[in-house]
Amino acid sequence: MGFSENTKGLILAMASSAFIGASFILKKKGLKRAAAAGTRAGVGGYAYLLEPLWWAGMITMIVGEVANFVAYVYAPAVLVTPLGALSIIVSAVLAHFLLKEPITKMGIVGCVTCIVGSVVIVIHAPQEHSLNSVEEIWVLATQTAFLIYVGVTISLVLVLVLHFEPRYGQTNILVYLGICSLMGSLTVVSIKAIGIAIKLTLEGVSQIAYPQTWFFLTVAIICVVTQLNYLNKALDTFNAAIVAPVYYVMFTTLTIIASVIMFKDWSGQNVSSIASEICGFITVLSGTIILHATRDQEPPAPQPQGTVTWYIRGESVKSSEDERLLTLQNSDYPEP
Secondary structure (H helix, E strand, O other): OOOOHHHHHHHHHHHHHHHHHHHHHHHHHHHHHHHHHOOOHHHOOOHHHHOHHHHHHHHHHHHHHHHHHHHHHHOOHHHHHHHHHHHHHHHHHHHHHHOOOOOOHHHHHHHHHHHHHHHHHHHOOOOOOOOOOHHHHHHHHOOHHHHHHHHHHHHHHHHHHHHHHHHHOOOOHHHHHHHHHHHHHHHHHHHHHHHHHHHHHHOOOOOOOOHHHHHHHHHHHHHHHHHHHHHHHHHHHOOHHHHHHHHHHHHHHHHHHHHHHHHOOOOOOOHHHHHHHHHHHHHHHHHHHHHHHOOOOOOOOOOOOOEEEEEEOOOOOOOHHHOEEEEEEHHHOOOO
């Protein structure tokens, strides 16, 4: 008994999330090693390209993205994209054990909240409209509403890159991940078109001769390269346990917005289903806020209480062995 297309897409999406979640950690460890030997990626360095562990993370991410790509062929974007929440759990758990980036109890609550919101979205997601050629997607991509979305997206990316990145890139996680997510929403649309073209070609209806196929491929390549560049910067600058969920929420939200505009996914749905999807989004966003709020709650290193320590050197003393250590305890002084 064979699996339905939606089931195939579901399995591939889950596998993709596992690979991508693990890739965050591998790349983070590679970036840390590279930073110790050269310029950090967050300030424009490319020493990580010589780090094998970073390439292991890159290969893992590519495997995950390929699985994700194929998942879009079998299932609608509103089903595949929210399942990226699984990468949050994978990366947070691995970061806790491998990167020593502790996840608090509230962090766990945040992860669970993200998953619950994603499940709600999946349950109430609309059915995908059947598309039989790249030309049909091109008609959807050139409708006025989606062209406005594309124009706004490109404008926001340019503003983030040219104005906000030089000023706030190292202190605000939304700058790098905003660029990744905005470009990612356009990537998904292009990937969907390419996936349909490949599927139809394998079924005997070639889509290679259509210029739209190559246009979507070009857009996908540009967007993916941009995403990887700024994702590296985000991973090198911020806690991996926070990068993964924030990136997921922003990417998922923008992707589904793009899908709703282009493919009119909410057309034909009743009010209760749309309201449930919106509640799912709010739930996921709440989980991300919880995770973000707990990122700096690591206990500080213990400091000695009431102790002052210093060295007194003689004029010709140079080595620490010849120094006399003097320690004063606060108990030596009477209370006022």
